[in-house]
Amino acid sequence: MSSKTVAKEVVEAFRDLGVRHIFGVPSGGWVDYMEALRETDGIDFILTTHEGGAGMMAEVTGRLTGVPGVCFGTFGPGATNLTTGVGEALLDRSPMIALSDEMTESMRGRVTQMGIDHQALFAPLTKKTTRLRADAVRAIITDAAAIATSGRPGPVHIGLPVGMSAEPSTGAALDLSAPWQAPPASxxxxxxxxxxxxxxxxxxxxxxxxxxxxxxxxxxxxxxxxxxxxxxxxxxxxxxxxxxxxxxxxxxxxxxxxxxxxxxxxxxxxxxxxxxxxxxxxxxxxxxxxxxxxxxxxxxxxxxxxxxxxxxxxxxxxxxxxxxxxxxxxxxxxxxxxxxxRASMFRQLRPENALLGPTQVLTILRDVLPDDGIMTCDVGAHTHLIGQAWPTPAPRLQLMTNGWSTMGFGIPAAIAAKLAFPEKKVCAVVGDGGFLMTAGELATAVRYDIAFVTIVLTDNDLALIRIKQQRKGNPIYGTPVRSKGTIGGDSIFGVPVVSVTTAEELRAALTDAIASEGPVLIEAIVSSKEYDDLVLKKDKSE
Missing domain, CATH: 3.40.50.1220 (TPP-binding domain)
Structure with missing residues (x-):
């Protein structure tokens, strides 16, 4: 039987599963867990800018390591923000354990500040949702990990009733269960x-x-x-x-x-x-x-x-x-x-354009990034190019979200990849629309000195939607990211910004950035017109 507090038991249970980072934004109810994290070797809390980013980082961590990624959000808005990353784990098939504050038993169902039913919120987004008990901490966490990693992997939600963290953990310590294995086929x-x-x-x-x-x-x-x-x-x-x-x-x-x-x-x-x-x-x-x-x-x-x-x-x-x-x-x-x-297709994916275009950006990046480097990408027209044109020597060296397909994925994914594999070079390729959704996580990279390169393809255009508008004969409306201009400035949240307009400038900037010991952002000014002849083609003619 354990003599530890619930908070200490929770943290040690995660550490024993192989979890090395818990991502999130803290709450008053999370303070005891943070103290337990501070005191426990081998596992750390990563303060993110937004709970959505925390969920994405946990999803990618689970995807890359096979150990459930873990994230936390507080009541109400913390939990709803977290759900973007939880849904990502569900439909991108990654093991995750999502934690959230929950009301005490006496306040469940009462009208109170930030009060919603987290069990109901997470039910359609997870393989299972449950609630922690002081007498079964290890059992609940071990069961959650087993469910998260079995079959098609996915997320499990555990609610943490506020105040339970300081109670004694009275449950038995459990041996870790054997990894799930599918039975032989018939x-x-x-x-x-x-x-x-x-x-x-x-x-x-x-x-x-x-x-x-x-x-x-x-x-x-x-x-x-x-x-x-x-x-x-x-x-x-x-x-x-x-x-x-x-x-x-x-x-x-x-x-x-x-x-x-x-x-x-x-x-x-x-x-x-x-x-x-x-x-x-x-x-x-x-x-x-x-x-x-x-x-x-x-x-x-x-x-x-x-x-x-x-x-x-x-x-x-x-x-x-x-x-x-x-x-x-x-x-x-x-x-x-x-x-x-195949050769004809790849020739078309490297068109000869006088101006810097997305395909040329990818070609130069592939030349500069080591073969075992990890490239993450956001959702947008450039994702469709990357899916076909980016040479990928082995699985998990190119990371995208294609089941959940949330914009904003690229930067949180790169942070998680670098934390999981600090020895590898990591680069994120994002459009300017997706960049604006999670740009704040660059502050997380600065906070923890996480070295990776972000390439922003600035074309001031939500190109996929714009192309669909035009193919329907509709005028362009609601898709320009800005009327003109760029990110502007020499840095953002302390991350140096280098703006490039030519292939030569890009190659030089990338060479320096990949060798850097901290995060760097390269803004490549490109035209989105290159996408028009390459993406949204029919897979099947009938």
Whole structure:
């Protein structure tokens, strides 16, 4: 039995799980927990500018480490601010434990300042929501971590009743539970899948977020090579196959996806590996052919439109090994034709423009950032370019939000990435619209001396929405970020600002910034017109 306070037990329980940082904005009810954090080695509190940023940082921490990211928000507005990051963990499939103040039992349901039902607030955004008890601290936190990391990972909310932090923790100390493992797939389903795969001439592999979480890049590469199969990726699966691999066919949903569609339209079967439709529904791109779904959950698809589905539900690695063991020769794909199409697509993603454009910014950044550096990006037209054009040598070296897709993601994500991997170089690429949403987190970077580079693509335009307006024949309205001008000034919150308008200026600024020991912001003045011919293409022609 423990003789510690609830606050001390909570902090030590998180530390023992492998949590190294708790992100948030403190409240009076959080003071005892902060003191416990101060006294406990191996875990620290990170004061963020906004609870939304705290949630995003916790989500990315969980995504990168596999240990639940932890964040905190107080009553009412603190909790509602936090929900942006909690929703991100839910739909970007990252393990998280979100903490919030809660009213004492006597005040629950009463009319009081900042009083809302946090259990009801977090219920649709989490895998589970619960409330801490002094007699079960370790049990509740261990259970939350197990739920957050099992199946498709996601967030769990724990309410912290105010005043409980100073009470004695009377629950038993628990051993950490073993990591969750999916059971083997049904032998019957494996046999059905093997027979279909054997019979088809042109299967294609569609790799998604679940394959990243299961760390299956090498088995997927070997499967593709053995049977000479094309591979398409969802955006968050970037890095699962290198762009220069003979089987690489491109990223779904992002720039020039109509050209990626020229490949998957030829398929007579789709093998979806860890494919999570939270990024892109299968119906939006798949030809009307049979589907083999290799995942930890059954596929979410319109079965009336796609009746031929084999759900191979269970351990993905074991199911892939079963397919890879089939005694078959290469399938009938023309990989030379695929190579020509891939080369043509990448040429178009590097247009020859006299003025500095987003594609040139990405090309120069890729030259300067080390291969093992981490690039985060915000949501916007530039995300669609990055999804297709950014060479990603391995999974998790390019971070985006494509399930939740919240603007403002890039800077908090970069902070979390640098804290998780301090030895790596980190860069965030953001549009000027998304930058304005979480620019305040640069103050967090200064506070903790977190060294990363932010590139702001300043075009004074919400380009994706502007393009959609124009394609409907509507006038441009409500999408200019500002009428003219730039960020202005030599620094923001103590972060140096360097403004560039040419490729030469950008390369020099990036070289210096990546070598810097503190945060640096580079504002690249670009035109958004380059996006018009590259993004929002149809994945499927019917």
């Amino acid at each position: 032998a019957t389903k494996l046999t059905e899948a093997s027979a279909l795969f054997t019979a088809k001439r042109r299967p294609i592999l569609a790799v998604g977020l679940g394959a990243v979480q299961a760390q299956l890049a090498e088995p997927i590469r070997l499967l593709a090579e053995k049977f000479a199969l094309p591979v398409v990726l969802t955006p968050m699966a970037k890095g699962m196959l290198r762009e220069d691999h003979p089987s690489y066919a491109g990223v779904l949903f992002h720039a020039l996806s109509d050209q990626v569609g020229q490949t998957h339209a030829q398929a007579d079967c789709v093998v979806a590996i860890g494919y999570d439709p939270v990024e892109f529904n299968l119906e939006s791109w798949m030809p009307h052919v049979p589907l083999i779904n290799v995942d930890v959950e059954p596929v979410d698809i319109d079965h009336a439109e796609y009746p031929d589905v084999i759900d191979v539900t269970g351990d993905i690695a074991g199911s892939l090994a079963h397919l890879a063991a089939l005694d078959l020769g290469p399938k009938d794909w023309d990989l030379v034709e695929l190579a020509e199409r």
